Amino acid sequence: MTSFSGKVVSKSSYRLEGGFTLARESDGLVLYLDEDYRASTALPGLYIYLSNNANTTAGAYEIGAVTFFNGAHSYTLPNSIELMDYKYILYWCKPFNVKVGEAKIYD
Amino acid sequence: MKKSLSLLFLCSSLLVHSQWIKEKGTGYAKLGSWSLLANQHFTDQGLTDPNSTRGLFINSIYGEIGIGKKINLIAYLPFFVKNYQFAQISKTTGKVYEPRQVFNGLGDFNLGLEYGLGQLNNWNFSATVTFGIPSGKSVAGVDGSYQTGDGEFNQLIQVNTGKSYTLGNHAFYFKSYLGYNNRSQGFSDEFHSFGETGTQLFNSKLLILTRLHWIKPL
Numbered sequence: 310m311t312s313f314s315g316k317v318v319s320k321s322s323y324r325l326e327g328g329f330t331l332a333r334e335s336d337g338l339v340l341y342l343d344e345d346y347r348a349s350t351a352l353p354g355l356y357i358y359l360s361n362n363a364n365t366t367a368g369a370y371e372i373g374a375v376t377f378f379n380g381a382h383s384y385t386l387p388n389s390i391e392l393m394d395y396k397y398i399l400y401w402c403k404p405f406n407v408k409v410g411e412a413k414i415y416d
Numbered sequence: 417m418k419k420s421l422s423l424l425f426l427c428s429s430l431l432v433h434s435q436w437i438k439e440k441g442t443g444y445a446k447l448g449s450w451s452l453l454a455n456q457h458f459t460d461q462g463l464t465d466p467n468s469t470r471g472l473f474i475n476s477i478y479g480e481i482g483i484g485k486k487i488n489l490i491a492y493l494p495f496f497v498k499n500y501q502f503a504q505i506s507k508t509t510g511k512v513y514e515p516r517q518v519f520n521g522l523g524d525f526n527l528g529l530e531y532g533l534g535q536l537n538n539w540n541f542s543a544t545v546t547f548g549i550p551s552g553k554s555v556a557g558v559d560g561s562y563q564t565g566d567g568e569f570n571q572l573i574q575v576n577t578g579k580s581y582t583l584g585n586h587a588f589y590f591k592s593y594l595g596y597n598n599r600s601q602g603f604s605d606e607f608h609s610f611g612e613t614g615t616q617l618f619n620s621k622l623l624i625l626t627r628l629h630w631i632k633p634l
Binding site for chain 1: 506559
C-alpha cells in the first residue's frame with residue numbers, strides 16, 4: 310500500500326468538502342486535495358491536522374493553517390511520518406477549538 | 417451533542433447619544449459592567465455550531481458633559497476588558513487538554529462631540545461625531561483571538577432627534593438617530609439607525625425602555 314484516498318466531509322455547518330489522497334512519494338509523504346475541494350473562508354483560524362482521534366487535536370500532528378480554500382493543492386509532510394501513522398485528517402478552528410470537518414484515512 | 421446558547425447580561429451599557437444638550441459645566445457619568453458567556457456561535461450559513469465556552473466581561477465609564485453653549489463632550493471608556501475561555505476537560509479521562517485562557521486589557525475608547533441643532537415642533541435635533549479610538553488589542557492572548565478591540569479607527573457621524581410625550585398622565589420619551597460609520601483597516605463602512613422609547617417609574621428610580629439598533633454594512 311502506497312496511498313489512501315477518500316473524502317473530506319464537514320462535521321459542522323461550515324462548508325468543507327473534497328477528495329484527498331495521502332501518498333508515499335519518492336521525497337516523502339504528500340497529502341493531495343482534489344480539484345473539488347471547497348472550504349469556508351469565514352473561520353478565523355482554520356487548521357489541518359493528522360490525528361488518531363476524530364474528536365480532538367490533542368496528540369495530533371498539526372500540518373498548519375489552511376491557506377487554500379478552493380481547488381487542488383497539496384501538503385508535503387515530514388519524513389518522520391509514515392503512511393499509517395494517523396487514521397484521520399482533521400479540519401479544526403484553532404482559536405475557538407471547534408471541529409470543522411474530517412476525513413478518514415483508513416479503517 | 418446539543419448545547420444551549422448561554423447569555424448572561426449583568427448590566428448593559430450601550431453608547432447611546434441623547435439629543436438633549438446639557439448646559440455648560442453640567443453632565444453625568446455612569447459606571448457600567450456587562451458579561452457575555454457563549455458556547456455556541458452563528459456560522460456563515462446562519463446556523464449555530466458549538467464552541468469552547470468563551471466569555472467577555474467589560475467594565476466601562478460613560479459620560480456626557482456640556483463644554484459650550486450647544487456642545488457636549490461624550491466619552492465611553494471601557495477601562496477593563498476580560499476575554500477568556502474555559503479549560504477544556506476530557507469527559508472520559510478528566511484530563512485537561514486545553515488550560516483556561518484569559519487576556520485582560522483596555523477596550524476601544526469612544527470620544528465624541530454633540531452639537532445642538534435646535535427644536536422644531538417639540539422635536540429636539542442634534543448632530544454627533546464620534547471617534548472610535550483603537551485603544552484595545554486586536555490581536556491578544558495565546559493565539560491572538562482574545563482581542564479587546566478591533567484595531568481600527570471609526571468615525572461615526574449621526575443626526576439625532578427626540579421628544580417627550582405622554583400616554584394618559586404618564587411621561588415618556590422617544591429618541592432616534594441615523595448615522596454613517598466610516599471604518600478603516602478594510603472593515604466595511606456602516607449605516608446605523610436607532611430608536612428608543614422609555615419611561616421612568618417609582619420617582620425616577622426605575623427606567624424601563626425598549627430600543628432597536630439596526631446596523632447595515634455597506
